[in-house]
Amino acid sequence: MNITVVGAGYVGLVTGVSLADIGHYVTCVDVNKDKIAKLKEGLSPIHEPGLESLMLKNIDDNRLSFTSSLKECLKDTDIIYIAVGTPQNKDGTANLNFLEIVAEDIAMNISKDIVIVIKSTVPVGTNEYIGELIKAKIPKDISFDIVSNPEFLREGSAINDTFNGDRIVIGAENDKAASIIEQVNKPFSVPIFKTDIRSAEMIKYASNAFLATKISFINEISTICEKLGANVDDVAKGMGKDKRVGNQFLNAGIGYGGSCFPKDTNALVQIAGGVQHDFNLLKAVINVNNNQQTLLVEKARQRLGSLKGMRIALLGLAFKPNTDDMREAASIVISTGLLQEGAEVIAYDPIANEVAKHVLSEKVQFANSINDALTEANLALIITEWREIIELDFNNVRRLMIDPIIIDGRNCFSLDMVKDKGIEYHSVGRPALK
Ligand code: UGA
Numbered sequence: 001m002n003i004t005v006v007g008a009g010y011v012g013l014v015t016g017v018s019l020a021d022i023g024h025y026v027t028c029v030d031v032n033k034d035k036i037a038k039l040k041e042g043l044s045p046i047h048e049p050g051l052e053s054l055m056l057k058n059i060d061d062n063r064l065s066f067t068s069s070l071k072e073c074l075k076d077t078d079i080i081y082i083a084v085g086t087p088q089n090k091d092g093t094a095n096l097n098f099l100e101i102v103a104e105d106i107a108m109n110i111s112k113d114i115v116i117v118i119k120s121t122v123p124v125g126t127n128e129y130i131g132e133l134i135k136a137k138i139p140k141d142i143s144f145d146i147v148s149n150p151e152f153l154r155e156g157s158a159i160n161d162t163f164n165g166d167r168i169v170i171g172a173e174n175d176k177a178a179s180i181i182e183q184v185n186k187p188f189s190v191p192i193f194k195t196d197i198r199s200a201e202m203i204k205y206a207s208n209a210f211l212a213t214k215i216s217f218i219n220e221i222s223t224i225c226e227k228l229g230a231n232v233d234d235v236a237k238g239m240g241k242d243k244r245v246g247n248q249f250l251n252a253g254i255g256y257g258g259s260c261f262p263k264d265t266n267a268l269v270q271i272a273g274g275v276q277h278d279f280n281l282l283k284a285v286i287n288v289n290n291n292q293q294t295l296l297v298e299k300a301r302q303r304l305g306s307l308k309g310m311r312i313a314l315l316g317l318a319f320k321p322n323t324d325d326m327r328e329a330a331s332i333v334i335s336t337g338l339l340q341e342g343a344e345v346i347a348y349d350p351i352a353n354e355v356a357k358h359v360l361s362e363k364v365q366f367a368n369s370i371n372d373a374l375t376e377a378n379l380a381l382i383i384t385e386w387r388e389i390i391e392l393d394f395n396n397v398r399r400l401m402i403d404p405i406i407i408d409g410r411n412c413f414s415l416d417m418v419k420d421k422g423i424e425y426h427s428v429g430r431p432a433l434k
Contacts, residue, residue, distance in 0.1 A: 171200020
């Protein structure tokens with residue numbers, strides 16, 4: 001199949017590269033000409049394990065190309081995937097501007113019958129709305145179908161998730177369009193679930209909201225565990241042994257960040273409000289998460305009293321490991337809180353330092369290694385559970401820090417690992433070690 005993917009961001013690029021790798025001829029289109037120039041050279045604009053090598057392989061095999069002209073590729077394409085961003089408006093609703101622009105562009109340049117697949121996360125009813133927009137502007141003798149095909153990839157493991165996903169959801173109003181997209185995806189060997197368009201759109205929001213709910217739930221449990229002397233990690237393990245509960249997404253910590261959960265939970269509250277339903281449960285999930293992000297600063301204040309003049313190392317800045325994505329990262333809230341209290345903040349991330357320099361306050365200092373960050377620090381806060389941080393050398397912690405005190409926002413170490421190492425260790429939902 002000849003496929004065009006519009007939007008070469010995280011979702012579009014991973015989709016395009018993966019579709020090329022299973023044998024389709026894919027052109028990725030993006031309005032950002034600098035990005036396209038880099039992609040043509042085989043350089044990925046995002047840090048995503050395995051993406052760049054797969055990209056190079058498929059460029060070499062002539063199955064993957066890049067352009068900034070949608071018009072150029074519409075001539076030969078059978079299927080258009082739309083994977084442009086739907087950022088959050090001030091009121092929490094999803095902003096559909098990019099999608100509307102692409103819809104118009106498609107309508108103006110389309111010259112044969114096609115299937116249009118919407119991958120972007122969009123409020124229920126948007127696929128129909130975009131269909132209407134296109135219909136109003138295309139030539140009368142051309143027909144198209146809209147298919148909703150939401151994305152379930154996680155940043156940091158996107159390629160692995162594409163080839164080993166739990167399901168591919170295809171929402172369509174007619175069987176023919178659904179079976180074309182089913183055939184396109186068949187080589188992934190991932191189970192396919194077919195439904196109507198509105199349900200497909202809702203599956204995406206409901207899935208992200210449910211996962212966010214699991215995280216806020218275990219974070220609430222962790223607060224109670226901490227007060228009662230229980231260990232939240234063991235509680236989560238014990239709960240997860242029940243298949244109905246499941247053992248994933250029960251890691252207590254400093255809450256969820258990233259470009260998806262915060263945006264999609266807010267959008268679902270708005271979607272519910274649009275049909276006069278007050279989604280109280282999800283509002284509480286969001287509140288718990290906002291409070292959770294301030295937890296480490298609160299713990300630092302409790303431990304040190306005043307933070308004024310204290311040198312505090314932040315270990316990990318990205319919203320999760322294996323990505324340089326800083327969107328809605330807890331490190332933003334935490335570094336701001338520490339600076340407000342008069343602390344000196346020295347930050348280190350194995351990959352995200354450069355991106356973080358544009359996101360965090362200019363008062364934040366950056367270190368080139370964990371050891372540099374720890375040197376002469378009064379306190380270290382663990383924000384992101386990178387492998388390098390999980391493998392922290394406790395001898396260095398004792399040797400380099402003024403006071404070897406760690407407050408771990410990700411429970412990177414079991415209590416047994418830290419016991420008797422001469423380190424004061426505070427974590428989330430577990431007894432402190434002094
Ligand atoms: C999430 C979903 O997991 C994907 O299925 C979905 O496709 C994607 O959003 C999206 O909508 O595009 P992602 O945001 O990349 O993926 O990352 P996750 O691995 O889900 O982590 C999100 C946040 O939750 C991170 O800040 C992570 O640290 C936090 N988290 C995750 C926890 O605090 N505890 C956990 O147990 C799991």
